[in-house]
Amino acid sequence: GEDVEQSLFLSVREGDSSVINCTYTDSSSTYLYWYKQEPGAGLQLLTYIFSNMDMKQDQRLTVLLNKKDKHLSLRIADTQTGDSAIYFCADHNQAGTALIFGKGTTLSVSS
Amino acid sequence: SAVISQKPSRDICQRGTSLTIQCQVDSQVTMMFWYRQQPGQSLTLIATANQGSEATYESGFVIDKFPISRPNLTFSTLTVSNMSPEDSSIYLCSATRGEKGNEQYFGPGTRLTVT
Numbered sequence: 302g303e304d305v306e307q308s309l310f311l312s313v314r315e316g317d318s319s320v321i322n323c324t325y326t327d328s329s330s331t332y333l334y335w336y337k338q339e340p341g342a343g344l345q346l347l348t349y350i351f352s353n354m355d356m357k358q359d360q361r362l363t364v365l366l367n368k369k370d371k372h373l374s375l376r377i378a379d380t381q382t383g384d385s386a387i388y389f390c391a392d393h394n395q396a397g398t399a400l401i402f403g404k405g406t407t408l409s410v411s412s
Numbered sequence: 413s414a415v416i417s418q419k420p421s422r423d424i425c426q427r428g429t430s431l432t433i434q435c436q437v438d439s440q441v442t443m444m445f446w447y448r449q450q451p452g453q454s455l456t457l458i459a460t461a462n463q464g465s466e467a468t469y470e471s472g473f474v475i476d477k478f479p480i481s482r483p484n485l486t487f488s489t490l491t492v493s494n495m496s497p498e499d500s501s502i503y504l505c506s507a508t509r510g511e512k513g514n515e516q517y518f519g520p521g522t523r524l525t526v527t
Contacts (some may be wrong), residue, residue, distance in 0.1 A: 331514070332514055334515075334516075336518075342520065342521075343504060343518045343519055343520040343521045344455075344504065344506075344518040345518075346413075346515055346516070346517060346518075349515065389454065389455070393514070394457070397514075398443055398445075398460060398508075399443075399445050399457045399460060399506075399516075400455075400457070400506075400516055401457075402454045402455045403454060404453070404454045405454055
């Protein structure tokens with residue numbers, strides 16, 4: 302079945318760039334997503350990328366997609382302490398309806 | 413986007429009892445889903461809530477344990493039946509309009525603790 306893998310932890314200093322990586326197995330994915338979950342909160346949709354795009358930029362966020370390698374990354378420029386959270390990569394299930402999530406990457410930003 | 417609210421936000425329940433969680437969306441959506449997030453884990457899909465018909469359950473989840481209703485296009489309930497401590501999780505409702513991007517939005521979650 303479909304699978305989404307992420308590294309579990311990333312620690313950066315305030316002002317540095319953060320890069321969170323994700324790999325997925327479903328080559329028919331149309332959209333791929335990044336969600337953010339702050340402590341005790343629900344999931345916030347950060348951004349998504351259409352599968353025919355290589356890159357999408359939205360303010361401090363840059364998403365890179367390598368379809369050949371089934372690799373997705375989220376770059377956060379000028380990382381702030383408020384960016385500390387768990388970041389989930391997500392793909393659609395085989396039915397193309399619900400989402401399959403990676404285990405989440407905990408981003409820790411130190412000042 | 414869609415704004416999703418859930419009630420209750422948290423609860424502590426006794427083993428063997430049942431809890432019904434409500435999910436309300438601020439506008440009509442095409443699909444609604446229920447996910448579970450166990451402590452320190454990722455999200456797992458429980459079922460797709462179908463309007464006017466029985467929910468579609470994922471492997472490992474059954475209707476007797478997690479009955480779901482969706483009487484209209486903006487509202488759904490999930491019941492966690494005959495609870496045990498293993499059911500302690502965050503339960504999240506989500507919805508999509510199926511528009512460009514097929515964006516899926518999430519409620520704030522219901523944090524359930526079973527003692």
